[in-house]
Amino acid sequence: MSLIEVKNLSKIYQVYRKQPGFLGAVKGLFHREYNEVRAVDGVSFEIEKGEMVAFLGPNGAGKTTTLKMLSGLIYPTGGTATVLGHNPWQREDEYRRRFSLVMGQKNQLWWDLPAEESFLLNKEIYGIDDESYQGRIEELTRLLQVTEILSQPVREVSLGERMKLELIAALLHSPDVLFLDEPTIGLDVIAQRTIRECIARYNREKGVTILLTSHYMRDVEELCRRVIVINHGKIEYDGNLTGILEKFARHKLLHIRFRKSPTESELNKFGRVVKNVPPTATIEVARSRVLDASAQLLQKYEVEDLSIEEVPIEEVMANMFEHKELKNGSTPD
């Protein structure tokens, strides 16, 4: 049996449809009309112990709704799920002690209190003994470099710092499963990297099973080999990340700042010139030629700065949905 098993999971939200105008509002008091939103529509997948899987999809695809069901925050309309042998929406105490949900958009710490106080509260809630608590706090604060801000009210710390504190709170009881819903959203690149490294290390060292959503390709590339793509509540792809990158992200963007700019026709030899405003240029280069092209550019011209950018996830998925996708790791030719 897999550590996470999801079968035909569905969630239909009933959304109250407001009638226009005053009369409509009065009518609405007696006869409410609802629209159905199929947020999650028959989703099935399995995740093995220790896997770190990216759960991707455009806005409104059903990612958060799925994670909420797996965390037992909301009831499904249909289907089944077991996580660590538990049915999440039975909300057993024993299950609660073994997983964590972190939402980048939501605050789980007490806003007006120092993070330390929230940590102590979690210590009580989860029944963590003194010794384990001390050990974990030390390890996590070192890992995330946040020692100085523990005694500051949470509302005073920066967004990146707050996210690190949220992660500590989520990891204090040493969960076996982590649901991370956009843990790096809105953070600066340095904070994103720290969070990523912490997640990677936690997965590596403790064998924690992780299901993570993100809109940043960098997170996905560095953390996950397997991706599950959801669109309109349905799974469109479940397989290797490389499988979709090779098919649907054929290019990368090279950003170059020259000391002395070459002509546009020279740049054209490397790929499609997307932007050329000397001394900077952006060239779209085939994935397989990126290293070669960078080396040649550096060799031939006086380059001040060169960086390689991954195609945004949104674009990869748009490409994917344009070609109609086959499920379970196979991609169309």
Ligand SMILES: Nc1ncnc2c1ncn2[C@@H]1O[C@H](COP(=O)(O)OP(=O)(O)OP(=O)(O)O)[C@@H](O)[C@H]1O
């Ligand atoms: N509480 C709710 N009541 C009604 N509809 C909802 C509710 N929560 C979500 N929805 C709808 O369900 C669909 C899926 O939403 P969900 O939050 O799961 O998407 P998501 O994949 O997490 O998107 P994003 O990338 O923007 O976070 C959307 O159409 C959304 O509007």
Ligand SMILES: [Mg+2]
């Ligand atoms: Mg979401």
